[in-house]
Amino acid sequence: MKLVEDRRPTLASWPKRIYQWSELPQLFRPALEEWRGEGLPPGNVTYIPQVRQGVGEEEHAVSWWRGQVLLQTLWRGGVTRLLIPQGAAAIRYEVQLLKCTLTIYLKNGDQASFSYNKVKEDQLRPVLSLLLGRPSGLSFPTEHPEPERLGWLLEESYGMYHTALLCYRLGERLEDCLYLRGKTGGLLWLIQRTPDPEYFLGVMDRGLAAISHDSYSTCVLYAPWESMDGAELVPERRGYSLQVQAAGGKMTIPVQGGQIEKVRNFLDHLSRENDQISQFH
Structure with missing residues (x-):
């Protein structure tokens, strides 16, 4: 050839x-x-x-x-x-x-x-x-508008604190959020000491921004409220996952055993505060 x-x-x-x-x-x-x-x-x-x-x-x-x-x-x-x-x-x-x-x-x-x-x-x-339905001349922020609200995230994960700035491409206000740290195991972790994957869900004024971040890639699903198809905790063969779906786009976030209650509380608050997605949870 x-x-x-x-x-x-x-x-x-x-x-x-x-x-x-x-x-x-x-x-x-x-x-x-x-x-x-x-x-x-x-x-x-x-x-x-x-x-x-x-x-x-x-x-x-x-x-x-x-x-x-x-x-x-x-x-x-x-x-x-x-x-x-x-x-x-x-x-x-x-x-x-x-x-x-x-x-x-x-x-x-x-x-x-x-x-x-x-x-x-x-x-x-x-x-x-x-x-994303926003003005063409919009400047993407380089710092959080209210950094004091996310001081806990800066302590938990310096990397995700800055990666979470991607949420502001969808909306101006971060009204609520959820941070989860995944787990890297098996032979890959033993050989490379690969950092654990991290996940962040930002509840914005215009929709939900779901972020997945690891040592190789960053992925964001931007889901305006009117396009949301689902945000729910789903049982899997081994544990649970948090699934976010919007207009054909989907992000699946693995949930560790000790994180289930935290995720459920987040989804409960999300459904109470946002009538547009209350039917999904």
Whole structure:
């Protein structure tokens, strides 16, 4: 089998903000003609090339204009287009080292995803904000608005204290939260001393942000209240799990024996304070 050697520089696979329309591949341009006629600047378009050349990977062009997001995907010579006019039903945001993957769950039940290099994530922040139903110019916070409320979390886990800032992409106020530490066991722990996985559920004013974090990746399920399908403690073959579901997106969090009462209290409080999800628990 002939191997294809990718001789491009590293930057060639990174997302690129478009500064001149000639920089955008021709196949992505026709879908933007109407927006361009309305005044769309090229800086509102990000081109995401193949990560590896010659292996049949997708390429994307992500654009935003007047509260709408357009995701174009080029694969095998054809372009598919997905227009998202008023935000997504739910979002799954995952980071593995420098690879970010955004999975978009739509209100009609469909879903789409694309990946990009985290180094250039700042230019895609307007897109993520619009998909979450927030203003395109929103600045993501770098510290908790009320740090004194989470002093206990800082003592429990310095890493999760800062990772929990991801919750504020969904809403401005953290109204309640749940922190759980998982358990890494078996041969992997003995060999690598892998840190225990951690989980954080942030009850925001606009919905629930469920975070899973370990030594390799961070994953967040953003679930606006109107899209929630479930938040419940589920018996498993060995113990329990906390399952959060929204518009097709799902996160399963293992619950240790000593954490069951803590999770039940959290869900009870969640259902009392939020009429929109009281039917799920």
